[in-house]
Amino acid sequence: MEVFYKYLTLTDPNVRYVVLSIVLLGGVSGAVGSFNFLRKKTLVGETVAHSMLPGVLIAFLLSGVKNPYVLVLGAAISGWLSILLVDAITTHSKIKGDSALAIVLSSFFGFGIVLLTMIQGRYVGNQSGLDHYIFGNAAAMSPEDSVAFAWVSVAVLILVVANYFSLKAIIFNPDYAKSIGISRKRINGLISFITILSISVGIKAVGIVMMSALLIIPPTAARFWTQRFTPLLLISGFFGAVAGWLGAYVSYSQTSMPTGPWTIVAVSVIAFISMLFAPKRGVVYQRWNKLMLKRRINEENLLKTAVQNEVRGKGKLFTRTAISERQFFELKLWKRTIRRLVRKGMVTKVNTGYTLSGKGRRYGAEIDRRHKIWEVYLQRRMQMSVHLVHDEAETMEHFLTPEIEEEILGELGLCSRFNPILEIHELIPDTEVA
């Protein structure tokens, strides 16, 4: 607890810069990743991140020093080359998108490994720390690094805000964007630029693979909470920042635990929770909704059939066999449905069978009425054959709302008290009913 308090208040100066850097990095890459996510090109980040290894090493070989700015420049150049190469392969050969990504990724990374092993063999001592670019080493973050992250965040923020409208137009409606003269090339270039920028400064802190994960996972998680552009950017950035904060905490409180991987575990957990429990789009909500809908449809079918049987003069008492003649109910399903209806007070048990209560009869009749109205509508307005309308209406009866019903009646020129149960026989031939 004391450790947590110390971490929370940032009293330990060693941890201050680490936390600041990683939170900024998480936030920026979360937001930047959203653009690639929305263009359905999330894996570009993976290729760019791997492709930066040779750039870092060549920069080191040329300059002979481990100046972070020089190495970042090298990384950015080779990341940019990798994007150009992927484009060249996809446009000039029959090899398609993701194969091109995989080819460029593996070749650049292989070249990087060649350079790394060469350097390790030659520059003993001086080169140590270069392999941080593969796995990352957040603990080595210095005040200068957090300043660099702050600058990158500001730059990305300015670029995104300045081009906000164009970005949105290109992502959601490229044709429209073209028609109003937004250059697609420029905006795609901008997205690539901010992607490269954030990856090139981030790989030293969290490593190559973790960096691409920071671009992919936060927007994926954020997507479950919103379907609008700006909230997506903000939520995604927020998730990235929170994950960075949590990851840094784990590595602070436990000995020899890496920050990058824990950040990814944290953001993955956020994504899993979002996928399961987010309102509206979460799996649990959707499952529940589906179940409720199924239950409602079964109940409505049962009530409707019972009402129809009454209208046909088959008596008020009904059993599963009687209902199943028109609407088949399996025994298990019947038991469950009838139990719910009894609980709701729509059906009452009478020694050998069941009978509708007043409430249940009204509800069933209403469903039947909607069914008939939809049949009439399909016949008159859609010119559908009488033989086809029944099946269509079987589904629609569960979804017609009173408002739509009123509109349909108005359009058909029927009064709102129109009761098809009494009048339907003149509209639908008996063959259809039977």
Next chain:
Amino acid sequence: MDAFWIIITGFLVASSTGMLGNLLLLRKMSMMGDALSHAVLPGIVVAYLISGSRASVPLFAGAIIMGVLTTFLIQFFSSKGKMQSDAAMGTVFTFLFAIGVILVTKFAGEADIDADCVLHGELAFVPLQTSTFLGLGVPAPVWTLLGLLAFIQLIFWTGYKGWLITSFNPEYARSVGIKTMIWHYTLMAATSVATVVSFESVGAILVIAFLVVPAATAYLITDKLPLMTIIILIHGLVSSTAGYFMSDLLEASISGSIAVMSFVLFVFAFVWSKKKG
């Protein structure tokens, strides 16, 4: 003699993974190879920890389990969780890789494993693990890789028609009642095994170079599957030979050099296919 075994090992890795890469390429899922090569990491580590050695059987089991698990999770996230399919893949494999790296750092002292060896592999160590056969010192990895190559060839040619139909026309395959998911899972499990068998010699991430580049080179030259497999074999032989000499010259990683060389061959094929139009 060492050079010979190293080249043979490189060739075996390239030719067996290349066959799988072929199928991945035709199914437009090459990045799945990348995903699997990262995602098997926790499986490798756990297998090491359980068996306490680099013994092959637990390792294969770990690989198959991870491969199937990864495939299943990606499938589940994209169909049930309604994730964008590329995002589902990216989320799953980076998550599993992160778990793997955490396990490696946590247990680095206890098992004979470290992150560098898992990721880069080292072909130079191959000749050190020899066992004598017919008076020849044959390195142990060569046996395993020969087994892998035989296994992959067996899967490939016995299921040839199935691979063809499920790769080129999955809709039709489904409509005539072929269970495309079984083929999909088989390919993914085989890819994971190939990754694990190869990782000791070429490293988990560079496996992707062996998976994709030979197949892509062959695909640029021809469309015919039998011819493609022959080109993949030639490509594997040429790139591992050239890669070995390059690494010798530069004193650099052999597997990295082979990856670079196979990219060079890819560029030749690319230029050639451009000229041909």
